[in-house]
Amino acid sequence: MEKKTVRIRFTKRDTARFVSHLDVMRTIGRAMLRADIPALKTAGYNPRPYLSIPCALSLGYESLCEMGDIELPTDYDESGIAEAMSAVMPDGIKITAAYSDGGKASDIASAGYRLTFRSEGGSIGDIGELFERKPLVVEKRSKRSKAETDISELIYDIKTEENGIFVRCAASNTVNLNPSVLLEAVKRYAPHVIIKELCICRTDFYCADGSIFR
Amino acid sequence: MSVLNKYPVLNDILTQVEKPARYTGGEYGSVYKDPENVKMRIAFCFPDTYEIGMSHLGLRILTGLYNDMDGVWCERAFAPWPDMEQKMRENSIPLYTLESGDALSEFDMIGFTLQYELCYTNVLNMLDMGGVPLCAADRGENDPVVIGGGPCTFNAEPMAEFFDIFIIGEGEEVNKELSLLYMECREANLGRKEFLKKASGIEGIYVPSLYKIEYNSDGTIAEIKNLDSAPVKVKKRIVKDLDTMYFPKTFAVPTASAIHDRAMVEVFRGCIRGCRFCQAGHTWRPVRKKKPETIVKQAIEQLIFSGCEEINLMSLSTSDYSELETVCDKLLEYGESKGISISLPSLRADSFSIELLNRLQKVRKSGLTFAPEAGTQRLRDVINKNITEESILSACKMAFAAGWNGVKLYFMLGLPTETEEDLKGIAEMSDHVLYAWRQNAKNKDKGGKITVSTSSFVPKPFTPFQWAAQDSIKTLNDKISYLRSNIKGRTVTYSWHEPRVSALEGLFARGDRRLGKVIYGAWQKGCRFDSWDEQLKYDIWAETVAECGLDFEFYANRERGENEIFPWDMIDVGVSREFLYRGWKDALEGKPQPDCRQKCEGCGALALNNGLCEVD
Numbered sequence: 001m002e003k004k005t006v007r008i009r010f011t012k013r014d015t016a017r018f019v020s021h022l023d024v025m026r027t028i029g030r031a032m033l034r035a036d037i038p039a040l041k042t043a044g045y046n047p048r049p050y051l052s053i054p055c056a057l058s059l060g061y062e063s064l065c066e067m068g069d070i071e072l073p074t075d076y077d078e079s080g081i082a083e084a085m086s087a088v089m090p091d092g093i094k095i096t097a098a099y100s101d102g103g104k105a106s107d108i109a110s111a112g113y114r115l116t117f118r119s120e121g122g123s124i125g126d127i128g129e130l131f132e133r134k135p136l137v138v139e140k141r142s143k144r145s146k147a148e149t150d151i152s153e154l155i156y157d158i159k160t161e162e163n164g165i166f167v168r169c170a171a172s173n174t175v176n177l178n179p180s181v182l183l184e185a186v187k188r189y190a191p192h193v194i195i196k197e198l199c200i201c202r203t204d205f206y207c208a209d210g211s212i213f214r
Numbered sequence: 215m216s217v218l219n220k221y222p223v224l225n226d227i228l229t230q231v232e233k234p235a236r237y238t239g240g241e242y243g244s245v246y247k248d249p250e251n252v253k254m255r256i257a258f259c260f261p262d263t264y265e266i267g268m269s270h271l272g273l274r275i276l277t278g279l280y281n282d283m284d285g286v287w288c289e290r291a292f293a294p295w296p297d298m299e300q301k302m303r304e305n306s307i308p309l310y311t312l313e314s315g316d317a318l319s320e321f322d323m324i325g326f327t328l329q330y331e332l333c334y335t336n337v338l339n340m341l342d343m344g345g346v347p348l349c350a351a352d353r354g355e356n357d358p359v360v361i362g363g364g365p366c367t368f369n370a371e372p373m374a375e376f377f378d379i380f381i382i383g384e385g386e387e388v389n390k391e392l393s394l395l396y397m398e399c400r401e402a403n404l405g406r407k408e409f410l411k412k413a414s415g416i417e418g419i420y421v422p423s424l425y426k427i428e429y430n431s432d433g434t435i436a437e438i439k440n441l442d443s444a445p446v447k448v449k450k451r452i453v454k455d456l457d458t459m460y461f462p463k464t465f466a467v468p469t470a471s472a473i474h475d476r477a478m479v480e481v482f483r484g485c486i487r488g489c490r491f492c493q494a495g496h497t498w499r500p501v502r503k504k505k506p507e508t509i510v511k512q513a514i515e516q517l518i519f520s521g522c523e524e525i526n527l528m529s530l531s532t533s534d535y536s537e538l539e540t541v542c543d544k545l546l547e548y549g550e551s552k553g554i555s556i557s558l559p560s561l562r563a564d565s566f567s568i569e570l571l572n573r574l575q576k577v578r579k580s581g582l583t584f585a586p587e588a589g590t591q592r593l594r595d596v597i598n599k600n601i602t603e604e605s606i607l608s609a610c611k612m613a614f615a616a617g618w619n620g621v622k623l624y625f626m627l628g629l630p631t632e633t634e635e636d637l638k639g640i641a642e643m644s645d646h647v648l649y650a651w652r653q654n655a656k657n658k659d660k661g662g663k664i665t666v667s668t669s670s671f672v673p674k675p676f677t678p679f680q681w682a683a684q685d686s687i688k689t690l691n692d693k694i695s696y697l698r699s700n701i702k703g704r705t706v707t708y709s710w711h712e713p714r715v716s717a718l719e720g721l722f723a724r725g726d727r728r729l730g731k732v733i734y735g736a737w738q739k740g741c742r743f744d745s746w747d748e749q750l751k752y753d754i755w756a757e758t759v760a761e762c763g764l765d766f767e768f769y770a771n772r773e774r775g776e777n778e779i780f781p782w783d784m785i786d787v788g789v790s791r792e793f794l795y796r797g798w799k800d801a802l803e804g805k806p807q808p809d810c811r812q813k814c815e816g817c818g819a820l821a822l823n824n825g826l827c828e829v830d
Contacts, residue, residue, distance in 0.1 A: 014216050016469075018237075018238050020235070023471060030521030032521070033523070033552065034521040060228070091239075092240060196226060198226070
């Protein structure tokens with residue numbers, strides 16, 4: 001069968017931020033069955049729809065810009081997918097678009113995140129300024145080792161907003177910064193500040209030239 | 215508005231607990247109504263984790279049934295795991311339902327399903343966290359009515375003081391009647407007591423506060439007195455026509471994986487087999503069937519709605535459904551191209567089952583499980599498990615030849631009259647199955663996996679073994695050690711159920727009301743999730759039983775006399791005591807009983823269904 005790759009874009013908000021990456025994969029598979037979308041499946045004992053989600057989102061993060069690539073017969077018209085699948089999704093997951101001319105995931109260079117929170121012991125502005133320090137050194141822990149790293153090079157943009165801070169940071173195949181690391185910086189440089197009800201939301205992916213990736 | 219808006223601190227808490235999706239709700243198929251526009255609000259509570267509760271068909275049926283009623287909103291709540299409980303208590307978050315986020319105390323009615331005895335401390339914990347007084351006697355006009363249903367209610371006496379009402383038997387009709395009565399009573403401004411009294415007049419409703427128990431000096435029961443107009447015996451409810459019975463077309467589909475995450479349809483209720491240890495096989499009588507076309511229709515509706523990849527055809531013994539092949543063929547026709555598989559639990563080890571499975575599981579091959587239950591023919595006759603070693607072995611041979619590379623074998627330890635010979639029989643059978651694998655497996659390089667599992671027998675009410683003594687923990691541990699050293703072969707794995715868990719189960723299974731204070735005491739000392747090996751605090755239980763002046767052995771390890779009054783004697787499940795006693799005597803003589811299809815032995819249950827029992 002002639003097939004094509006279709007990229008679906010979706011949001012993951014509110015309670016859906018606690019749905020794990022694997023469960024998102026399963027949920028999309030089920031929504032396609034519910035909406036009767038003829039996604040192609042893997043062969044073998046346990047057939048699953050072909051579905052790849054680049055840039056897995058950490059558990060607990062919201063997102064406005066998630067994407068997943070599925071395989072469909074070439075003659076299938078994807079224009080109705082967003083509406084049909086959104087109607088059969090759990091709360092917080094909405095399909096915003098489906099298109100077959102998406103860019104190569106390897107072109108993603110950075111991602112934007114909005115950090116909303118309440119702070120005690122320091123204003124949002126203070127924290128925004130803190131993030132702009134150069135160097136900004138945090139302790140990065142892996143299973144085996146601890147290392148002091150300067151993350152300022154991985155932060156491309158910082159904007160202080162009313163309820164939080166927007167940051168754009170590295171998210172490519174080779175360099176990646178998880179925004180939760182920024183909280184380590186707060187602990188280090190401003191240990192008296194307490195951050196409460198934090199919600200991190202990924203807002204967009206960007207190419208190397210700063211244009212929005214789609 | 216989600217629970218995150220209602221309790222903003224959850225944003226922080228949920229990043230610190232395991233499996234946070236358990237606590238958020240928002241699943242596809244969740245039902246939301248406007249609380250201002252409903253007359254009655256019900257919280258369906260499952261006293262175990264979300265993953266287990268969401269695997270439960272009864273929850274789907276009853277929440278669906280209530281939400282289909284005008285003016286009724288039924289929501290769900292589950293037991294928070296200890297990490298979450300701690301955070302909720304620290305932050306003064308009450309136990310809330312996943313839909314509205316409201317505390318249990320704000321509901322009109324709270325319904326618990328009691329699936330196994332070891333969830334009892336979770337019931338108390340959920341009530342406490344939900345802000346509901348634990349004892350029925352302490353609840354006032356503004357507190358919820360707390361009801362319990364499910365298999366444990368055939369003897370929920372240990373929980374009697376914590377419940378206002380128990381529902382005995384199948385819930386599809388009686389739940390509806392009860393909620394209608396509740397709304398009627400409230401409209402008429404009748405108080406709680408009046409409502410309970412009226413409720414006790416509905417068939418299948420047991421109001422424990424309307425019965426008084428008196429004890430002999432030896433600890434046995436002297437008399438069960440019914441008060442007011444409560445019936446002497448509460449007759450179990452059954453649904454007579456399963457084809458017209460309510461069955462949900464929609465349900466909340468778990469977003470985070472449940473244990474059994476699949477669509478489910480029952481094919482029949484009751485069982486023709488009469489295994490003497492099996493409570494469900496006796497309490498679900500008489501046998502009633504769904505028509506094949508009903509099953510197929512309901513299965514497809516569930517699959518279309520849920521998007522599940524698997525449909526489970528449920529019953530106590532699915533291979534006994536005479537039109538099983540017709541149903542499977544129709545479902546295969548629907549599902550094969552969509553990658554949907556059919557699973558059949560509780561298959562008998564015979565060639566019919568293997569042929570059928572082989573045909574069904576072109577899509578996905580599931581594990582194979584057989585339950586010989588006992589190691590020798592003598593003991594299988596005692597327990598009336600009418601299956602021979604030859605048929606188990608020939609089923610295994612067929613399965614291995616058809617490409618299965620493993621099988622699970624289930625046995626019980628501590629069955630009445632068990633001797634070392636019977637234990638040896640378990641080890642020998644596992645040898646024979648291993649040999650069959652070597653002789654017949656298609657692809658031995660992959661390695662086989664034969665699992666032998668033993669659980670410990672717990673005598674249950676309303677079975678021929680309700681008179682029997684349960685083995686002590688020490689005896690069970692000795693038997694486990696014997697098997698550990700006698701089951702051989704790298705391909706064979708032996709696993710066993712923790713005897714201390716079974717001991718507690720045995721304490722409550724045939725317990726009486728005096729055990730209520732034991733449950734309360736153990737809960738206060740921190741017991742939760744007792745069915746989870748890693749959570750069980752057995753020493754606290756043993757200590758609490760002693761502190762309450764009670765004796766573990768009296769309840770679990772004592773054989774009962776023929777005419778002893780049982781704590782559950784106010785319940786009538788339809789099967790007569792004479793029939794059960796005859797089974798007990800026959801068991802001790804090693805005499806099996808024909809199955810209900812071969813010959814009706816007159817258990818009495820068909821009286822519940824106008825003399826009808828659909829064994830064919």
